[in-house]
Amino acid sequence: MTKKKVSTFFTYFFLIIGALIMIFPFYWMIASSFKTAAEYNSYPPVWIPSNWLNVSNFVEAFKAAPFARYFLNSVVVTVSCVILTSITTILGAFGFSRMRFPGREVIFGLLLSLMMVPFEMLVITNYQTVTKLGLVDTLPVLILPFSTSIFYTYILKNFFDSIPDSLYYSARIDGASNWKYLWRVMVPIAKPSLVTIILLDAIACWNSFMWTQLTIHVDKLRTLPMGLFVFMSDEGSNPQLQLAAATVCVLPMIILFLFARKYIVNGVARGGIKG
Protein backbone atom coordinates (compact mmCIF):
# COMPACT_ATOMS: atom_id res chain seq x y z
CA MET A 1 0.00 0.00 0.00
CA THR A 2 1.22 3.48 -0.76
CA LYS A 3 1.43 6.13 1.90
CA LYS A 4 -1.61 7.92 0.50
CA LYS A 5 -3.75 4.82 0.65
CA VAL A 6 -2.75 4.23 4.26
CA SER A 7 -3.76 7.71 5.26
CA THR A 8 -7.06 7.39 3.38
CA PHE A 9 -7.67 4.10 5.16
CA PHE A 10 -7.13 5.64 8.57
CA THR A 11 -9.20 8.70 7.73
CA TYR A 12 -12.16 6.56 6.84
CA PHE A 13 -11.50 4.15 9.70
CA PHE A 14 -11.79 6.93 12.27
CA LEU A 15 -14.71 8.56 10.50
CA ILE A 16 -16.58 5.27 10.58
CA ILE A 17 -15.76 4.74 14.26
CA GLY A 18 -16.95 8.27 15.00
CA ALA A 19 -20.16 7.76 13.04
CA LEU A 20 -20.86 4.50 14.85
CA ILE A 21 -20.38 6.15 18.23
CA MET A 22 -22.78 8.91 17.18
CA ILE A 23 -25.38 6.58 15.78
CA PHE A 24 -25.23 3.86 18.40
CA PRO A 25 -27.46 5.48 21.09
CA PHE A 26 -30.07 6.21 18.46
CA TYR A 27 -29.91 2.68 17.16
CA TRP A 28 -30.13 1.29 20.68
CA MET A 29 -33.13 3.46 21.43
CA ILE A 30 -35.01 2.54 18.28
CA ALA A 31 -34.06 -1.15 18.38
CA SER A 32 -34.92 -1.51 22.05
CA SER A 33 -38.36 -0.04 21.55
CA PHE A 34 -39.16 -3.17 19.50
CA LYS A 35 -37.71 -5.65 22.02
CA THR A 36 -39.60 -7.66 24.56
CA ALA A 37 -38.74 -7.13 28.24
CA ALA A 38 -36.87 -10.43 28.26
CA GLU A 39 -34.85 -9.49 25.21
CA TYR A 40 -33.99 -6.13 26.67
CA ASN A 41 -32.84 -7.54 30.02
CA SER A 42 -30.94 -10.54 28.69
CA TYR A 43 -27.20 -10.85 28.98
CA PRO A 44 -25.26 -10.82 26.72
CA PRO A 45 -27.30 -7.99 25.14
CA VAL A 46 -29.57 -8.71 22.19
CA TRP A 47 -28.45 -6.39 19.38
CA ILE A 48 -31.31 -6.98 17.02
CA PRO A 49 -34.89 -7.34 18.19
CA SER A 50 -36.41 -10.65 17.17
CA ASN A 51 -39.46 -8.96 15.68
CA TRP A 52 -39.19 -5.50 14.10
CA LEU A 53 -42.97 -5.39 13.89
CA ASN A 54 -43.45 -5.81 17.62
CA VAL A 55 -45.24 -2.57 18.50
CA SER A 56 -46.48 -3.67 21.88
CA ASN A 57 -44.05 -1.35 23.69
CA PHE A 58 -45.58 1.61 21.90
CA VAL A 59 -49.07 0.43 22.63
CA GLU A 60 -48.27 -0.03 26.28
CA ALA A 61 -46.46 3.26 26.63
CA PHE A 62 -49.40 5.05 25.04
CA LYS A 63 -51.68 3.27 27.47
CA ALA A 64 -49.55 4.03 30.51
CA ALA A 65 -49.37 7.76 29.82
CA PRO A 66 -51.30 10.10 27.48
CA PHE A 67 -48.55 10.24 24.87
CA ALA A 68 -51.02 10.97 22.14
CA ARG A 69 -52.03 14.03 24.09
CA TYR A 70 -48.38 15.01 24.70
CA PHE A 71 -47.67 14.53 21.04
CA LEU A 72 -50.58 16.72 20.04
CA ASN A 73 -49.50 19.42 22.52
CA SER A 74 -45.98 19.30 21.15
CA VAL A 75 -47.24 19.64 17.60
CA VAL A 76 -49.52 22.56 18.47
CA VAL A 77 -46.80 24.36 20.39
CA THR A 78 -44.09 23.74 17.80
CA VAL A 79 -46.21 24.66 14.81
CA SER A 80 -47.49 27.82 16.50
CA CYS A 81 -43.99 28.82 17.59
CA VAL A 82 -42.59 28.26 14.14
CA ILE A 83 -45.37 30.15 12.38
CA LEU A 84 -45.23 33.11 14.76
CA THR A 85 -41.44 33.19 14.77
CA SER A 86 -41.30 33.03 10.97
CA ILE A 87 -43.73 35.91 10.62
CA THR A 88 -42.04 38.16 13.17
CA THR A 89 -38.61 37.24 11.81
CA ILE A 90 -39.55 37.96 8.21
CA LEU A 91 -41.23 41.25 9.04
CA GLY A 92 -38.45 42.32 11.41
CA ALA A 93 -35.71 41.41 8.96
CA PHE A 94 -37.51 43.29 6.18
CA GLY A 95 -37.90 46.36 8.36
CA PHE A 96 -34.28 46.44 9.42
CA SER A 97 -32.99 45.63 5.97
CA ARG A 98 -35.23 47.65 3.67
CA MET A 99 -37.08 50.39 5.55
CA ARG A 100 -35.40 53.67 6.44
CA PHE A 101 -36.44 55.04 9.81
CA PRO A 102 -34.68 57.14 12.43
CA GLY A 103 -32.71 55.12 14.97
CA ARG A 104 -32.69 52.00 12.83
CA GLU A 105 -29.04 51.14 13.48
CA VAL A 106 -29.28 51.94 17.18
CA ILE A 107 -32.38 49.84 17.71
CA PHE A 108 -30.93 46.93 15.82
CA GLY A 109 -27.68 47.20 17.78
CA LEU A 110 -29.63 47.17 21.04
CA LEU A 111 -31.57 44.10 19.98
CA LEU A 112 -28.36 42.33 19.00
CA SER A 113 -26.80 43.14 22.35
CA LEU A 114 -29.76 41.39 24.01
CA MET A 115 -28.48 38.16 22.51
CA MET A 116 -25.71 38.33 25.12
CA VAL A 117 -28.23 37.82 27.91
CA PRO A 118 -28.37 34.09 28.71
CA PHE A 119 -31.74 32.37 28.45
CA GLU A 120 -31.56 31.19 32.04
CA MET A 121 -31.61 34.80 33.18
CA LEU A 122 -34.59 35.65 31.06
CA VAL A 123 -36.48 32.74 32.56
CA ILE A 124 -36.97 34.60 35.83
CA THR A 125 -38.37 37.79 34.29
CA ASN A 126 -40.38 35.85 31.74
CA TYR A 127 -41.85 33.74 34.51
CA GLN A 128 -42.98 36.82 36.40
CA THR A 129 -44.50 38.24 33.24
CA VAL A 130 -46.49 35.14 32.37
CA THR A 131 -47.62 34.75 35.97
CA LYS A 132 -48.97 38.31 35.95
CA LEU A 133 -50.68 37.63 32.65
CA GLY A 134 -52.24 34.53 34.17
CA LEU A 135 -50.81 32.32 31.45
CA VAL A 136 -49.28 29.68 33.70
CA ASP A 137 -50.73 26.26 32.96
CA THR A 138 -52.09 27.22 29.54
CA LEU A 139 -50.59 26.28 26.18
CA PRO A 140 -49.91 29.91 25.11
CA VAL A 141 -47.30 30.13 27.85
CA LEU A 142 -45.20 27.74 25.79
CA ILE A 143 -45.73 29.75 22.61
CA LEU A 144 -45.79 33.49 23.26
CA PRO A 145 -42.34 33.90 24.84
CA PHE A 146 -40.85 32.12 21.82
CA SER A 147 -42.67 33.93 19.05
CA THR A 148 -39.72 36.17 18.17
CA SER A 149 -36.03 35.59 17.74
CA ILE A 150 -33.35 38.23 17.45
CA PHE A 151 -30.85 35.68 16.21
CA TYR A 152 -33.01 34.49 13.33
CA THR A 153 -33.96 38.08 12.51
CA TYR A 154 -30.27 38.91 12.34
CA ILE A 155 -29.54 35.96 10.05
CA LEU A 156 -32.42 36.78 7.72
CA LYS A 157 -31.66 40.51 7.69
CA ASN A 158 -28.15 39.72 6.53
CA PHE A 159 -29.56 37.60 3.75
CA PHE A 160 -32.04 40.29 2.75
CA ASP A 161 -29.19 42.82 2.72
CA SER A 162 -27.45 40.74 0.08
CA ILE A 163 -30.38 41.02 -2.34
CA PRO A 164 -29.52 43.84 -4.78
CA ASP A 165 -31.40 47.11 -4.35
CA SER A 166 -32.17 47.14 -8.05
CA LEU A 167 -34.60 44.25 -7.54
CA TYR A 168 -36.50 46.36 -5.05
CA TYR A 169 -36.58 49.42 -7.26
CA SER A 170 -37.53 47.36 -10.23
CA ALA A 171 -40.46 45.90 -8.30
CA ARG A 172 -41.49 49.34 -7.09
CA ILE A 173 -41.56 50.64 -10.66
CA ASP A 174 -43.58 47.61 -11.64
CA GLY A 175 -46.09 48.72 -9.05
CA ALA A 176 -45.34 46.30 -6.23
CA SER A 177 -45.86 47.56 -2.69
CA ASN A 178 -43.36 46.79 0.07
CA TRP A 179 -45.71 44.05 1.23
CA LYS A 180 -45.98 42.47 -2.21
CA TYR A 181 -42.25 42.78 -2.81
CA LEU A 182 -41.51 41.08 0.50
CA TRP A 183 -43.72 38.06 -0.10
CA ARG A 184 -43.38 37.74 -3.84
CA VAL A 185 -39.67 38.43 -4.24
CA MET A 186 -37.65 38.52 -1.03
CA VAL A 187 -39.16 35.56 0.79
CA PRO A 188 -38.94 33.16 -2.18
CA ILE A 189 -35.33 34.16 -2.77
CA ALA A 190 -34.57 33.64 0.92
CA LYS A 191 -36.19 30.19 0.98
CA PRO A 192 -33.02 28.24 1.87
CA SER A 193 -32.29 30.57 4.79
CA LEU A 194 -35.91 30.45 5.89
CA VAL A 195 -36.06 26.66 5.85
CA THR A 196 -32.94 26.55 7.99
CA ILE A 197 -34.45 29.01 10.43
CA ILE A 198 -37.74 27.13 10.58
CA LEU A 199 -36.00 23.85 11.19
CA LEU A 200 -33.73 25.16 13.93
CA ASP A 201 -36.71 26.82 15.56
CA ALA A 202 -38.84 23.69 15.30
CA ILE A 203 -36.14 21.59 16.94
CA ALA A 204 -35.66 24.14 19.73
CA CYS A 205 -39.43 24.32 20.36
CA TRP A 206 -39.92 20.59 20.21
CA ASN A 207 -37.13 19.94 22.68
CA SER A 208 -37.91 22.84 25.01
CA PHE A 209 -37.84 21.48 28.54
CA MET A 210 -36.81 23.85 31.29
CA TRP A 211 -39.45 26.46 30.54
CA THR A 212 -42.15 23.80 30.23
CA GLN A 213 -41.21 22.29 33.55
CA LEU A 214 -41.49 25.69 35.18
CA THR A 215 -44.79 26.79 33.71
CA ILE A 216 -46.83 23.63 33.10
CA HIS A 217 -47.99 21.53 36.01
CA VAL A 218 -51.10 20.00 34.47
CA ASP A 219 -50.62 16.58 32.95
CA LYS A 220 -52.86 17.12 29.93
CA LEU A 221 -50.90 20.22 28.88
CA ARG A 222 -47.52 18.52 28.94
CA THR A 223 -45.44 18.29 25.80
CA LEU A 224 -43.51 15.19 24.77
CA PRO A 225 -40.15 15.88 26.47
CA MET A 226 -41.94 16.81 29.67
CA GLY A 227 -44.27 13.84 29.48
CA LEU A 228 -41.34 11.58 28.74
CA PHE A 229 -39.53 12.91 31.79
CA VAL A 230 -42.44 12.16 34.07
CA PHE A 231 -42.97 8.78 32.43
CA MET A 232 -39.30 7.90 33.03
CA SER A 233 -39.65 8.31 36.77
CA ASP A 234 -43.00 6.49 36.85
CA GLU A 235 -41.96 3.53 34.72
CA GLY A 236 -38.43 3.10 36.00
CA SER A 237 -38.59 -0.66 35.69
CA ASN A 238 -39.58 -0.83 32.02
CA PRO A 239 -36.76 0.71 29.99
CA GLN A 240 -38.07 -0.76 26.71
CA LEU A 241 -41.27 1.26 27.23
CA GLN A 242 -39.23 4.37 27.99
CA LEU A 243 -37.20 3.91 24.86
CA ALA A 244 -40.34 3.42 22.78
CA ALA A 245 -41.65 6.71 24.17
CA ALA A 246 -38.28 8.37 23.52
CA THR A 247 -38.41 7.14 19.92
CA VAL A 248 -41.80 8.77 19.48
CA CYS A 249 -40.34 11.95 20.91
CA VAL A 250 -37.24 12.09 18.74
CA LEU A 251 -38.40 10.64 15.45
CA PRO A 252 -40.45 13.60 14.11
CA MET A 253 -37.45 15.94 14.26
CA ILE A 254 -35.19 13.39 12.58
CA ILE A 255 -37.70 12.95 9.78
CA LEU A 256 -38.09 16.72 9.45
CA PHE A 257 -34.35 17.11 9.27
CA LEU A 258 -33.99 14.46 6.58
CA PHE A 259 -36.60 16.22 4.46
CA ALA A 260 -35.10 19.66 4.83
CA ARG A 261 -31.45 18.61 4.68
CA LYS A 262 -30.99 19.72 1.09
CA TYR A 263 -32.15 23.24 1.94
CA ILE A 264 -30.02 23.51 5.05
CA VAL A 265 -26.82 22.71 3.22
CA ASN A 266 -27.80 25.24 0.54
CA GLY A 267 -28.74 27.83 3.13
CA VAL A 268 -25.40 27.58 4.86
CA ALA A 269 -23.33 27.35 1.69
CA ARG A 270 -25.05 30.23 -0.08
CA GLY A 271 -24.32 33.51 1.66
CA GLY A 272 -26.07 35.63 -0.91
CA ILE A 273 -27.14 35.74 -4.49
CA LYS A 274 -25.38 37.01 -7.53
CA GLY A 275 -25.91 40.70 -8.35
Added chain:
Amino acid sequence: MRVKIENLTKRFDDAVAVDNFNMTFEDGELVALLGPSGCGKSTTLNMLSGILPVTEGHIYFDEDDVTKVPPQNRGVGLVFQNYALYPHMTVLENISFPLEIKKVPKEERIKRATEMARLVQIDKYLDRKPKALSGGQQQRVAIARALVKQPRLLLLDEPLSNLDARLRLEMREEIRRIQQETGVTTIFVTHDQEEAMSISDKIVLMKDGHLQQVSDAQTLYDDPHNEFVASFLGNPPINKLYGYIKDGKFVLEDGSATVNIDNPNVKEGQTVVLGIRPEAIQLNQPQVDLTAVIKQRYTMGKEELAFVNVGNQTIRVYLSNDYEFAVGDSVNIKLRKKGSFLFDRETGARI
Protein backbone atom coordinates in the same frame (compact mmCIF):
# COMPACT_ATOMS: atom_id res chain seq x y z
CA MET B 1 -44.96 61.01 -24.53
CA ARG B 2 -43.04 64.25 -24.18
CA VAL B 3 -40.83 64.55 -21.10
CA LYS B 4 -39.77 67.92 -19.82
CA ILE B 5 -37.22 68.51 -17.09
CA GLU B 6 -37.13 71.91 -15.46
CA ASN B 7 -34.31 73.13 -13.23
CA LEU B 8 -33.84 69.58 -11.99
CA THR B 9 -31.40 69.37 -9.10
CA LYS B 10 -30.36 66.49 -6.86
CA ARG B 11 -28.17 66.88 -3.81
CA PHE B 12 -26.87 64.04 -1.66
CA ASP B 13 -25.98 65.63 1.67
CA ASP B 14 -23.52 68.21 0.33
CA ALA B 15 -22.62 66.65 -3.00
CA VAL B 16 -24.54 67.91 -6.02
CA ALA B 17 -25.19 64.99 -8.36
CA VAL B 18 -27.42 66.83 -10.84
CA ASP B 19 -27.36 70.61 -11.08
CA ASN B 20 -30.11 72.70 -12.56
CA PHE B 21 -30.82 70.42 -15.50
CA ASN B 22 -33.21 71.62 -18.22
CA MET B 23 -34.18 69.42 -21.10
CA THR B 24 -37.09 68.28 -23.24
CA PHE B 25 -37.38 64.79 -24.66
CA GLU B 26 -39.78 64.72 -27.58
CA ASP B 27 -42.39 62.03 -28.07
CA GLY B 28 -41.03 58.86 -29.64
CA GLU B 29 -37.43 59.96 -29.51
CA LEU B 30 -34.51 57.76 -28.57
CA VAL B 31 -32.12 59.96 -26.65
CA ALA B 32 -28.74 58.95 -25.31
CA LEU B 33 -27.70 60.41 -21.97
CA LEU B 34 -23.94 60.43 -22.31
CA GLY B 35 -21.21 61.38 -19.89
CA PRO B 36 -18.27 60.08 -17.90
CA SER B 37 -18.84 57.86 -14.90
CA GLY B 38 -20.23 59.72 -11.90
CA CYS B 39 -21.61 62.67 -13.87
CA GLY B 40 -25.17 62.09 -12.66
CA LYS B 41 -26.69 60.02 -15.46
CA SER B 42 -28.16 57.32 -13.22
CA THR B 43 -29.31 59.93 -10.75
CA THR B 44 -31.20 61.72 -13.52
CA LEU B 45 -32.74 58.48 -14.71
CA ASN B 46 -33.77 57.47 -11.20
CA MET B 47 -35.45 60.82 -10.68
CA LEU B 48 -37.36 60.33 -13.92
CA SER B 49 -38.49 56.89 -12.80
CA GLY B 50 -39.43 58.17 -9.36
CA ILE B 51 -37.06 55.96 -7.39
CA LEU B 52 -35.12 58.98 -6.19
CA PRO B 53 -36.90 62.03 -4.79
CA VAL B 54 -36.08 65.31 -6.50
CA THR B 55 -34.27 67.97 -4.46
CA GLU B 56 -35.38 70.90 -6.62
CA GLY B 57 -37.09 71.40 -9.94
CA HIS B 58 -39.87 69.71 -11.81
CA ILE B 59 -40.50 66.81 -14.15
CA TYR B 60 -43.40 66.95 -16.61
CA PHE B 61 -44.81 64.01 -18.54
CA ASP B 62 -46.72 65.74 -21.33
CA GLU B 63 -48.63 68.38 -19.36
CA ASP B 64 -48.62 66.60 -15.99
CA ASP B 65 -46.24 67.52 -13.23
CA VAL B 66 -45.07 64.10 -11.99
CA THR B 67 -42.33 65.37 -9.69
CA LYS B 68 -44.04 63.93 -6.62
CA VAL B 69 -45.83 61.01 -8.26
CA PRO B 70 -44.65 57.63 -6.89
CA PRO B 71 -42.83 55.32 -9.34
CA GLN B 72 -45.69 52.85 -9.82
CA ASN B 73 -47.98 55.63 -11.07
CA ARG B 74 -45.59 57.12 -13.58
CA GLY B 75 -45.92 54.48 -16.26
CA VAL B 76 -42.22 54.12 -16.85
CA GLY B 77 -40.19 51.01 -17.63
CA LEU B 78 -36.65 50.86 -16.30
CA VAL B 79 -33.89 48.46 -17.28
CA PHE B 80 -31.04 48.31 -14.82
CA GLN B 81 -27.39 47.81 -15.64
CA ASN B 82 -27.46 44.43 -13.86
CA TYR B 83 -30.91 43.62 -15.34
CA ALA B 84 -32.41 43.02 -11.86
CA LEU B 85 -34.32 39.92 -12.93
CA TYR B 86 -36.07 37.99 -10.16
CA PRO B 87 -33.84 34.92 -9.78
CA HIS B 88 -36.58 32.56 -8.52
CA MET B 89 -38.99 33.27 -11.40
CA THR B 90 -38.91 31.90 -14.91
CA VAL B 91 -38.54 34.17 -17.91
CA LEU B 92 -42.30 34.15 -18.41
CA GLU B 93 -42.98 34.93 -14.76
CA ASN B 94 -40.42 37.70 -14.83
CA ILE B 95 -41.93 39.33 -17.89
CA SER B 96 -45.49 39.01 -16.61
CA PHE B 97 -44.69 40.21 -13.08
CA PRO B 98 -45.70 43.85 -13.74
CA LEU B 99 -49.03 42.59 -15.12
CA GLU B 100 -49.52 40.30 -12.14
CA ILE B 101 -49.14 43.32 -9.86
CA LYS B 102 -51.69 45.16 -11.96
CA LYS B 103 -54.04 42.18 -11.46
CA VAL B 104 -54.34 41.50 -15.16
CA PRO B 105 -56.15 38.14 -15.60
CA LYS B 106 -53.79 35.23 -15.95
CA GLU B 107 -54.65 34.35 -19.53
CA GLU B 108 -54.14 37.85 -20.84
CA ARG B 109 -50.99 38.13 -18.76
CA ILE B 110 -49.47 35.12 -20.42
CA LYS B 111 -50.58 36.28 -23.83
CA ARG B 112 -49.06 39.72 -23.50
CA ALA B 113 -45.87 38.45 -21.88
CA THR B 114 -45.43 35.90 -24.65
CA GLU B 115 -45.97 38.56 -27.30
CA MET B 116 -43.39 40.75 -25.67
CA ALA B 117 -40.97 37.83 -25.43
CA ARG B 118 -41.42 37.33 -29.14
CA LEU B 119 -40.67 40.98 -29.83
CA VAL B 120 -37.35 40.74 -28.01
CA GLN B 121 -36.79 37.25 -29.44
CA ILE B 122 -36.54 35.39 -26.17
CA ASP B 123 -39.71 33.31 -26.59
CA LYS B 124 -37.71 30.08 -26.86
CA TYR B 125 -36.66 30.32 -23.23
CA LEU B 126 -39.90 31.15 -21.45
CA ASP B 127 -39.50 28.35 -18.89
CA ARG B 128 -35.92 29.04 -17.99
CA LYS B 129 -34.67 30.73 -14.87
CA PRO B 130 -32.49 33.81 -15.40
CA LYS B 131 -29.32 32.10 -14.28
CA ALA B 132 -29.66 29.65 -17.18
CA LEU B 133 -29.51 32.53 -19.67
CA SER B 134 -26.59 34.39 -21.20
CA GLY B 135 -26.05 38.08 -20.53
CA GLY B 136 -27.64 39.13 -23.80
CA GLN B 137 -30.68 36.94 -23.16
CA GLN B 138 -31.10 38.29 -19.63
CA GLN B 139 -30.90 41.74 -21.15
CA ARG B 140 -33.74 40.93 -23.52
CA VAL B 141 -35.86 39.62 -20.67
CA ALA B 142 -35.24 42.81 -18.73
CA ILE B 143 -36.31 44.90 -21.72
CA ALA B 144 -39.41 42.76 -22.24
CA ARG B 145 -40.36 43.15 -18.60
CA ALA B 146 -39.92 46.91 -18.81
CA LEU B 147 -42.05 47.08 -21.96
CA VAL B 148 -44.85 44.65 -21.14
CA LYS B 149 -46.94 47.13 -19.19
CA GLN B 150 -46.73 49.50 -22.15
CA PRO B 151 -44.82 52.28 -20.43
CA ARG B 152 -44.99 55.83 -21.69
CA LEU B 153 -41.27 56.17 -21.12
CA LEU B 154 -38.52 53.57 -21.33
CA LEU B 155 -35.37 54.17 -19.33
CA LEU B 156 -32.23 52.10 -19.90
CA ASP B 157 -29.30 52.49 -17.52
CA GLU B 158 -26.12 51.36 -19.23
CA PRO B 159 -27.86 48.22 -20.42
CA LEU B 160 -25.02 47.04 -22.60
CA SER B 161 -22.05 47.53 -20.34
CA ASN B 162 -22.13 43.98 -18.99
CA LEU B 163 -22.03 42.42 -22.44
CA ASP B 164 -19.02 41.45 -24.51
CA ALA B 165 -18.09 43.65 -27.44
CA ARG B 166 -19.78 41.62 -30.16
CA LEU B 167 -23.04 41.16 -28.32
CA ARG B 168 -23.01 44.83 -27.49
CA LEU B 169 -23.08 45.74 -31.18
CA GLU B 170 -25.92 43.30 -31.80
CA MET B 171 -27.97 44.46 -28.81
CA ARG B 172 -27.51 48.10 -29.83
CA GLU B 173 -29.33 47.41 -33.06
CA GLU B 174 -31.90 45.32 -31.23
CA ILE B 175 -32.71 48.15 -28.87
CA ARG B 176 -32.96 50.50 -31.81
CA ARG B 177 -35.31 48.07 -33.59
CA ILE B 178 -37.49 47.46 -30.54
CA GLN B 179 -37.69 51.18 -29.88
CA GLN B 180 -38.77 51.86 -33.44
CA GLU B 181 -41.34 49.06 -33.38
CA THR B 182 -42.92 50.27 -30.16
CA GLY B 183 -42.37 53.99 -30.69
CA VAL B 184 -41.91 54.53 -26.98
CA THR B 185 -39.97 57.58 -25.84
CA THR B 186 -36.65 56.13 -24.71
CA ILE B 187 -33.73 57.47 -22.70
CA PHE B 188 -30.60 55.41 -22.97
CA VAL B 189 -27.77 56.02 -20.51
CA THR B 190 -24.22 55.26 -21.53
CA HIS B 191 -20.68 56.42 -20.91
CA ASP B 192 -19.59 55.10 -24.31
CA GLN B 193 -19.54 57.82 -26.98
CA GLU B 194 -19.62 55.34 -29.83
CA GLU B 195 -22.67 53.61 -28.39
CA ALA B 196 -24.44 56.93 -27.95
CA MET B 197 -23.62 58.02 -31.48
CA SER B 198 -24.74 54.82 -33.13
CA ILE B 199 -28.02 54.33 -31.31
CA SER B 200 -29.69 57.63 -30.72
CA ASP B 201 -31.61 60.39 -32.44
CA LYS B 202 -30.15 62.87 -30.06
CA ILE B 203 -27.35 62.96 -27.52
CA VAL B 204 -27.46 64.74 -24.19
CA LEU B 205 -23.95 65.19 -22.92
CA MET B 206 -23.43 65.68 -19.19
CA LYS B 207 -20.48 66.42 -16.96
CA ASP B 208 -20.41 66.79 -13.17
CA GLY B 209 -24.18 67.05 -13.00
CA HIS B 210 -24.31 69.80 -15.60
CA LEU B 211 -25.82 69.60 -19.02
CA GLN B 212 -23.10 70.33 -21.59
CA GLN B 213 -24.81 70.12 -24.94
CA VAL B 214 -27.82 68.59 -26.64
CA SER B 215 -27.74 67.75 -30.32
CA ASP B 216 -27.39 64.95 -32.80
CA ALA B 217 -24.10 63.09 -32.85
CA GLN B 218 -22.69 64.85 -35.93
CA THR B 219 -23.36 68.34 -34.60
CA LEU B 220 -21.88 67.38 -31.26
CA TYR B 221 -18.74 66.37 -33.07
CA ASP B 222 -18.58 69.19 -35.60
CA ASP B 223 -19.79 72.02 -33.44
CA PRO B 224 -18.97 71.47 -29.75
CA HIS B 225 -20.09 74.18 -27.33
CA ASN B 226 -17.08 73.81 -25.11
CA GLU B 227 -13.75 72.17 -24.57
CA PHE B 228 -15.22 69.25 -22.62
CA VAL B 229 -17.62 68.29 -25.39
CA ALA B 230 -14.85 68.54 -27.95
CA SER B 231 -12.50 66.32 -25.97
CA PHE B 232 -15.13 63.79 -24.83
CA LEU B 233 -16.03 62.84 -28.37
CA GLY B 234 -13.66 61.55 -30.97
CA ASN B 235 -11.15 58.79 -31.26
CA PRO B 236 -8.27 59.55 -31.55
CA PRO B 237 -9.06 62.44 -29.22
CA ILE B 238 -8.91 66.06 -30.24
CA ASN B 239 -5.52 67.81 -30.10
CA LYS B 240 -5.07 70.80 -27.86
CA LEU B 241 -2.60 73.61 -28.33
CA TYR B 242 -2.31 76.07 -25.49
CA GLY B 243 -1.58 79.71 -26.17
CA TYR B 244 -2.87 83.27 -26.17
CA ILE B 245 -4.21 85.90 -28.52
CA LYS B 246 -1.93 88.61 -29.87
CA ASP B 247 -2.91 91.00 -32.65
CA GLY B 248 -5.95 88.82 -33.33
CA LYS B 249 -3.73 85.80 -33.92
CA PHE B 250 -3.15 82.62 -31.93
CA VAL B 251 0.34 82.49 -30.41
CA LEU B 252 1.71 79.28 -28.91
CA GLU B 253 2.38 79.42 -25.20
CA ASP B 254 6.16 79.49 -25.66
CA GLY B 255 5.83 82.12 -28.39
CA SER B 256 7.47 79.85 -30.97
CA ALA B 257 4.71 80.02 -33.58
CA THR B 258 1.70 81.99 -34.66
CA VAL B 259 -1.48 80.83 -36.38
CA ASN B 260 -3.85 83.05 -38.29
CA ILE B 261 -7.31 82.57 -36.96
CA ASP B 262 -10.35 84.09 -38.44
CA ASN B 263 -12.38 84.72 -35.32
CA PRO B 264 -13.87 88.12 -34.54
CA ASN B 265 -14.80 87.17 -30.96
CA VAL B 266 -11.31 86.89 -29.50
CA LYS B 267 -9.97 89.47 -27.12
CA GLU B 268 -6.42 90.72 -27.12
CA GLY B 269 -4.30 88.85 -24.52
CA GLN B 270 -6.95 86.20 -23.89
CA THR B 271 -5.50 82.81 -22.91
CA VAL B 272 -7.02 80.18 -25.18
CA VAL B 273 -6.93 76.54 -26.24
CA LEU B 274 -6.85 75.68 -29.91
CA GLY B 275 -8.62 72.35 -30.38
CA ILE B 276 -7.84 70.54 -33.60
CA ARG B 277 -9.30 67.19 -34.59
CA PRO B 278 -6.55 64.94 -36.01
CA GLU B 279 -8.42 64.67 -39.32
CA ALA B 280 -8.45 68.47 -39.61
CA ILE B 281 -4.68 68.49 -39.86
CA GLN B 282 -3.28 68.30 -43.39
CA LEU B 283 0.39 67.71 -43.94
CA ASN B 284 2.64 69.29 -46.58
CA GLN B 285 0.01 71.43 -48.27
CA PRO B 286 0.93 74.64 -50.12
CA GLN B 287 -0.53 76.71 -47.29
CA VAL B 288 1.28 76.43 -43.98
CA ASP B 289 -0.08 77.27 -40.55
CA LEU B 290 2.53 75.59 -38.38
CA THR B 291 5.65 73.50 -38.68
CA ALA B 292 6.17 70.39 -36.63
CA VAL B 293 8.71 67.62 -36.00
CA ILE B 294 7.71 63.96 -36.10
CA LYS B 295 8.41 62.36 -32.73
CA GLN B 296 6.94 58.91 -32.97
CA ARG B 297 4.79 56.93 -35.38
CA TYR B 298 2.10 54.38 -34.60
CA THR B 299 -0.75 52.59 -36.28
CA MET B 300 -4.35 52.34 -35.25
CA GLY B 301 -6.32 49.86 -37.33
CA LYS B 302 -5.49 50.69 -40.92
CA GLU B 303 -4.47 54.24 -40.17
CA GLU B 304 -0.97 55.53 -39.66
CA LEU B 305 -0.59 58.24 -37.10
CA ALA B 306 2.22 60.18 -35.55
CA PHE B 307 2.91 62.30 -32.53
CA VAL B 308 4.46 65.53 -33.66
CA ASN B 309 5.96 68.38 -31.68
CA VAL B 310 4.75 71.90 -32.26
CA GLY B 311 6.97 74.18 -30.19
CA ASN B 312 7.11 72.27 -26.92
CA GLN B 313 3.60 70.81 -27.24
CA THR B 314 2.67 67.45 -28.76
CA ILE B 315 -0.26 66.68 -31.04
CA ARG B 316 -1.51 63.67 -33.02
CA VAL B 317 -1.75 63.73 -36.81
CA TYR B 318 -2.75 61.26 -39.50
CA LEU B 319 0.05 60.46 -41.92
CA SER B 320 -1.02 60.38 -45.55
CA ASN B 321 0.33 57.72 -47.89
CA ASP B 322 1.45 60.30 -50.43
CA TYR B 323 4.72 61.06 -48.67
CA GLU B 324 7.41 59.21 -46.84
CA PHE B 325 7.66 60.30 -43.23
CA ALA B 326 10.48 59.48 -40.87
CA VAL B 327 10.96 60.26 -37.22
CA GLY B 328 12.82 63.54 -36.89
CA ASP B 329 11.46 64.92 -40.18
CA SER B 330 10.04 68.39 -40.22
CA VAL B 331 6.54 68.67 -41.66
CA ASN B 332 4.31 71.56 -42.62
CA ILE B 333 0.87 71.61 -41.10
CA LYS B 334 -2.29 73.16 -42.44
CA LEU B 335 -5.36 73.39 -40.25
CA ARG B 336 -8.76 72.96 -41.81
CA LYS B 337 -11.41 75.26 -40.52
CA LYS B 338 -13.82 72.40 -40.01
CA GLY B 339 -12.57 70.53 -36.98
CA SER B 340 -10.62 73.45 -35.49
CA PHE B 341 -12.10 75.20 -32.50
CA LEU B 342 -10.99 77.95 -30.18
CA PHE B 343 -11.86 77.72 -26.49
CA ASP B 344 -11.38 80.09 -23.61
CA ARG B 345 -8.65 78.66 -21.40
CA GLU B 346 -10.39 79.66 -18.15
CA THR B 347 -14.00 78.72 -18.82
CA GLY B 348 -13.61 76.16 -21.57
CA ALA B 349 -16.32 77.92 -23.55
CA ARG B 350 -16.11 78.01 -27.32
CA ILE B 351 -15.06 81.36 -28.70
